[in-house]
Amino acid sequence: MKRRLVLLGPPGSGKGTQGSLLSAELGIPTISTGALFRDQIARGTALGVEAQTYMAQGHLVPDRVVNAMVQSRLGLADAAVGFILDGYPRNVPQVAVLDSILAEADWAIEAAVSFELPEELIVERLLKRAQIEGRLDDTEPVIRERLAVYHLQTEPIAAVYQSRGLLTPVDAVGSVELVADRVRRALEAGA
Numbered sequence: 001m002k003r004r005l006v007l008l009g010p011p012g013s014g015k016g017t018q019g020s021l022l023s024a025e026l027g028i029p030t031i032s033t034g035a036l037f038r039d040q041i042a043r044g045t046a047l048g049v050e051a052q053t054y055m056a057q058g059h060l061v062p063d064r065v066v067n068a069m070v071q072s073r074l075g076l077a078d079a080a081v082g083f084i085l086d087g088y089p090r091n092v093p094q095v096a097v098l099d100s101i102l103a104e105a106d107w108a109i110e111a112a113v114s115f116e117l118p119e120e121l122i123v124e125r126l127l128k129r130a131q132i133e134g135r136l137d138d139t140e141p142v143i144r145e146r147l148a149v150y151h152l153q154t155e156p157i158a159a160v161y162q163s164r165g166l167l168t169p170v171d172a173v174g175s176v177e178l179v180a181d182r183v184r185r186a187l188e189a190g191a
């Protein structure tokens, strides 16, 4: 199965949930930029303080910060056997930076899994998570802003991976297990 993966999809589409399952199954790390930022915020680092102001509004953290963080994470030993990028790249310039980071190691993305589900289901899932986890960006106005940013900045990435023959769309409606099964089948196809 392919082992250098990008997970695409709107906020709340299941990237984190499916990334964790795939990570356990394939024995490769999930690199979630959102989770890395939340960890920095929890630890009160300077990077966390900077990221928080953008995240709380549903806006993207500046590319220079994200790119440096991803480059350093991909340099750790565990990424040598493969990795699942969750939430990165998130705009077209980040795709180009990722390409050059990977090219330095003679690597390339092997598949970009794109989770698809209706917007109202997304909002429903995130408002439910808000009641459980209280994530700072899971309020309805910020969810709507994250969706707008997604459509404007992140959605165009799908066309880039499509043009490379790497885009792997997955229907994200249904149980976690059902979606996981679709992801597995999609990645096995043509492996």
Ligand code: AP5
Pocket (backbone or CB within 6 Å): 009, 010, 011, 012, 013, 014, 015, 016, 017, 018, 033, 034, 035, 037, 054, 055, 056, 058, 059, 060, 061, 062, 063, 066, 086, 087, 088, 089, 090, 094, 125, 126, 128, 129, 137, 146, 172, 173, 174, 175, 176, 177, 179
């Ligand atoms: P990030 O953490 O990446 O947030 P996101 O993309 O908005 O995605 P979520 O974590 O909300 O959702 P998900 O798709 O992972 O779904 P999940 O599995 O959690 O980024 C947060 C912020 O960080 C950004 O807004 C930005 O500010 C900054 N950032 C991050 N990366 C950046 C970058 N590259 N550049 C610039 N800034 C960046 O599922 C959602 C919920 O649904 C959960 O409660 C889950 O339990 C539930 N669920 C999952 N699957 C199912 C299912 N099949 N059925 C029912 N419920 C389900």
